[in-house]
Structure formats: C-alpha cells, structure tokens
Amino acid sequence: MSMLKWWGAPARVGESVALSRRLDQLFPDTLAFENAQPLTIRVRGVMILEDYDWFPGDKNDLMIVTTTQFGSEPPVQRLHFMQHNVDLGWQGDFFNDVVLAIRDFDTESRQLTLRIQVYDMDGIPEGLIQAVNSVSQSVAVAFPQLAPYAAAVSFGVPTLLNLVDNLNNHDKILDERIALEIDQPERGHQLLQPGYFVCFKVPVEDGLFLSSNLHVLQADRKTLFERCSYAVIEVERDFHAQREWEIDQKVAKLIAELNGKGQSGKAALEFLRETFDAYDKFRKLERARELENRKLRSDKPLSEAEEKLLNELANDKALAPFLGS
Numbered sequence: 608m609s610m611l612k613w614w615g616a617p618a619r620v621g622e623s624v625a626l627s628r629r630l631d632q633l634f635p636d637t638l639a640f641e642n643a644q645p646l647t648i649r650v651r652g653v654m655i656l657e658d659y660d661w662f663p664g665d666k667n668d669l670m671i672v673t674t675t676q677f678g679s680e681p682p683v684q685r686l687h688f689m690q691h692n693v694d695l696g697w698q699g700d701f702f703n704d705v706v707l708a709i710r711d712f713d714t715e716s717r718q719l720t721l722r723i724q725v726y727d728m729d730g731i732p733e734g735l736i737q738a739v740n741s742v743s744q745s746v747a748v749a750f751p752q753l754a755p756y757a758a759a760v761s762f763g764v765p766t767l768l769n770l771v772d773n774l775n776n777h778d779k780i781l782d783e784r785i786a787l788e789i790d791q792p793e794r795g796h797q798l799l800q801p802g803y804f805v806c807f808k809v810p811v812e813d814g815l816f817l818s819s820n821l822h823v824l825q826a827d828r829k830t831l832f833e834r835c836s837y838a839v840i841e842v843e844r845d846f847h848a849q850r851e852w853e854i855d856q857k858v859a860k861l862i863a864e865l866n867g868k869g870q871s872g873k874a875a876l877e878f879l880r881e882t883f884d885a886y887d888k889f890r891k892l893e894r895a896r897e898l899e900n901r902k903l904r905s906d907k908p909l910s911e912a913e914e915k916l917l918n919e920l921a922n923d924k925a926l927a928p929f930l931g932s
Contacts, residue, residue, distance in 0.1 A: 610810035613785050616803045616817045618843070623816040623828050626805060630787075630797040637800055640789060645846035646712040648675070648721065650687055651821050652699035653838045657808070659727045659778035667727040667780070668736065669693040672751075672771055673706045674722040674784075681863035682720075683707070683856060684771060686751050691736045697822065702743040706840070708848035708856065714789045719799055722784035723806060723838050726777045728770065735766055749852070750859040752866070780836050781808055787842075801844045808835040888925055895920040895930055 614626040617634035633639060640646065650673060658667060671688035687701040706721070739748055747754035747764065751771045754764045775782065783806050787799035803817060811834065814826040821839045823832035848856075861882055898917040902909050909917065921930055 610812055612783055612807050612810050613797070614805045614807070614811075614815070616805070618801050618803070618841075620803070620817055620819050620821075623818045623824055626813075626815045626817055626823070628813060630804075631795055632792045633798060633800055634802045637802060639798070639800060640712060640714055640844065642714045643711050644844055646707070646709045647843045647845055647847040648706040648708075649704045649841045649843070649847065650701065650706055650723065651704060651803075651839045651841050652697055653688075653725055653781070654697050654822065654836055655693065655695050655725070655780060656833055656836045657780055658695060659729075659780075666692040666694060668729070668731055669698065669780075670724075670726050670728050670770070670774065670777075671698075671701070672724045672774060674720075674724075675707045676720045677716040678718055680716075681860050681868050683859045683863065684751055686739075686748055686771065689736055689739050691733050703749055705848055705852070708846055708853060710846045710853065717789045718786055719788075720784060720786045721840070723781060723840065724774050725781035725836065725838065726774045726779055728774075728777050731770065732766075739767065746855050750855055752859045752862045753855065756862070781806065781838055799842065801842050804840045804842065805837055806840065807837045811835075891920055891923065892926055892929055895926060899930070 611628050613630065614628060615630050615634060616624045616626050617637050619636060627634065650671065653671060655667065655669065658665075668691050669688060670686075673685045673687065674682050675685075676682040685703075685706055687704060687706075688698065689702075707719075742748055751768055754767060785797060785804065785806070787804075788796040789799055790796040792798065803821070805817065805823060811832075815832055816824040816826075816828050817839070818824050818828075823837060824830060825832055895917060898909060898913055898920070901907055901913075902917065920926055
C-alpha cells in the first residue's frame with residue numbers, strides 16, 4: 608500500500624469521503640481550473656497531536672505560517688496563528704485562514720508551490736505573542752514581510768520577522784511543501800484543482816476518510832485518526848478576500864523580490880522599475896480618461912495646456928489601445 612504525506616479529496620465531502628493518493632488525477636466530479644476564474648486557498652484547520660514541552664502542564668506555544676510561490680515569482684508568507692499554551696487537538700480559529708486569493712487566475716502560471724509550517728516555539732516572550740494577537744487583523748501580522756512598513760505597528764517587528772524566517776530553529780510539528788500544477792491528468796504531476804489537500808506529519812497508508820467537519824477518520828469512518836498531526840487545506844474556485852487584502856498580497860510579493868527572495872533572475876531595481884512603469888501607465892490612462900470626459904462637457908472646456916496634454920497622452924503608443932479615437 609502507498610505511504611504518502613499528502614492526500615486529496617473532492618470539495619463535496621458529504622458525511623465523509625475517501626482520501627485519495629492520486630493527486631495526478633482530477634477528484635470525482637471536479638473540473639480543472641480555466642483561465643480568468645477566481646482561486647482561493649485556505650487553511651481550514653490543523654490537528655495537533657504532539658506535545659514537545661518537557662514540563663508537566665506546559666502546552667505548545669503554537670505558530671502557523673504558510674508560504675506560496677508561483678513559478679519563479681517571489682514567495683509570499685502568511686501568518687495565520689500565534690498563541691501561547693495551546694491545547695492538543697483541532698485548531699481552526701485563525702487570524703485569517705486565507706493563504707492566497709486571486710480574482711483573475713492566469714492558468715499560464717502553471718506551478719504553485721505551497722508550504723505549511725506548524726511549530727512549537729520555545730523561549731518566545733509571552734508579551735510578543737500577546738502583542739501580535741492584539742493587532743491580529745493588521746497587515747503587519749497578515750503579511751509579516753510588510754511589518755517594517757506598517758508605521759502604526761509598535762510590537763517587536765524585528766523579533767517577529769526573525770521568528771518567521773527561522774521557524775526551523777524550533778520544534779517542528781509540521782513543515783511540508785507541495786508543488787501543484789495546471790496540467791493534464793495522469794501525467795505524474797500533482798494537479799492544482801478545487802478540493803481538499805491533507806498534509807500529514809508522517810507518511811500514512813490508504814484507507815482514511817475526511818469527515819464533514821474536516822477531521823480525518825479511520826477506515827470505519829467513525830474513529831478519529833490520531834497517529835500524527837495533520838493540516839487540512841482547501842482550494843476553491845471562488846474569491847474570498849477584500850480588495851485591500853489583494854493589494855497587500857501583491858505588495859508583499861514586491862517586497863519579497865526587493866529583499867532578494869524571488870527567483871525571477873532580475874535585479875531588484877529592474878523589478879521595481881517594471882512595477883512602477885505599469886503603475887505610471889495606469890495613472891496616465893486615468894488622467895487621459897478624465898480629460899476626455901471633461902472635453903465632452905460644454906460647461907468646463909479644457910485649457911490650452913490640458914488640450915496639449917490630452918493630445919500627448921492620446922498619441923502615447925502604450926496608451927493608444929485603451930483610449931478612444
């Protein structure tokens with residue numbers, strides 16, 4: 608029988624559904640992603656079954672972080688949970704469970720690498736954990752890479768960043784990654800598709816089920832699986848985020864590239880130039896539209912300088928396809 612750490616199941620679970628080892632096949636009744644469809648990935652829960660603290664009565668100081676990366680683009684980290692003295696068992700009450708949200712998914716971005724890290728943090732000041740929880744909805748917590756740029760945040764930003772970047776110095780509960788791809792079924796590639804992906808701490812055998820509350824069950828579909836910790840991740844054909852969150856996600860990707868964490872092969876300055884070139888073109892397009900609309904109004908004609916500017920913008924080859932005649 609196959610012994611694997613990553614298993615999958617369709618989005619429609621019912622009372623329970625068998626976990627599949629064939630991640631290179633589409634799940635039953637599942638359609639592959641098409642271009643321009645929305646995509647959201649969420650951590651729906653983590654089952655903690657190991658306690659690494661030596662003293663009786665002590666519990667895990669738990670931290671949950673995910674990292675996503677499309678191809679050679681810069682990676683984006685998300686901090687989902689940071690809590691002192693956490694009981695063993697199911698954890699699902701996160702700061703925010705969204706790992707990645709895309710309103711318009713380009714299927715040309717063929718490979719997504721997803722990493723989930725669940726650690727027991729030894730020696731972390733309780734004050735830092737309390738401070739992080741007090742601003743848990745801040746962009747600095749949601750995207751740790753943005754913490755140095757969030758002026759309103761006053762907790763120990765350097766300590767938090769160092770902790771996120773060096774989680775592997777602590778006691779590992781889960782630290783696994785998977786590469787999901789847009790591809791044809793049965794080609795040996797693990798498919799990026801709607802459904803649930805379950806990551807176990809150790810390889811497990813076939814014969815397990817996912818229940819309606821997303822807990823893993825033994826073969827009898829009644830007994831809880833308690834051999835090791837695991838995380839349940841959902842991939843949805845939907846968009847679960849606000850516009851501001853989507854922007855923050857893109858800013859975090861830019862910061863990662865500037866900090867040398869990307870693999871695009873471009874210098875950070877070149878990447879920044881390209882980003883602001885697109886921004887500058889958009890602002891010019893907005894200005895041209897504004898002037899065009901005013902020109903159509905008889906109550907406020909354009910000045911000579913505004914007419915000249917509109918003519919220059921209309922003759923800009925980069926903007927011409929997006930402007931009227």
